[in-house]
Amino acid sequence: xRWLVILCLIAIIASMASALVFLFRDRGQGSKRMLRALTIxxxxxxxxxxxxxxxxxxxxxxxxxxxx
Numbered sequence: 001x002r003w004l005v006i007l008c009l010i011a012i013i014a015s016m017a018s019a020l021v022f023l024f025r026d027r028g029q030g031s032k033r034m035l036r037a038l039t040i041x042x043x044x045x046x047x048x049x050x051x052x053x054x055x056x057x058x059x060x061x062x063x064x065x066x067x068x
Contacts, residue, residue: 001060008048015041 019037026034055061 001055005048008044012041012044015044
């Protein structure tokens with residue numbers, strides 16, 4: 001479970017980085033590649049949120065206090 005969340009966060013950061021590269025490479029002309037990269041980021045973020053909510057509901061993950 002932990003590795004899946006970490007992998008999703010890395011994918012989100014990679015998507016944001018690729019959107020930044022496309023922004024500079026295409027000289028800020030509103031490229032479709034940048035829009036696609038940001039759309040993928042939003043989709044991964046929403047999917048991760050839904051996965052975490054479902055994991056909490058089904059008992060796969062639980063609240064943990066500080067120091068555990």
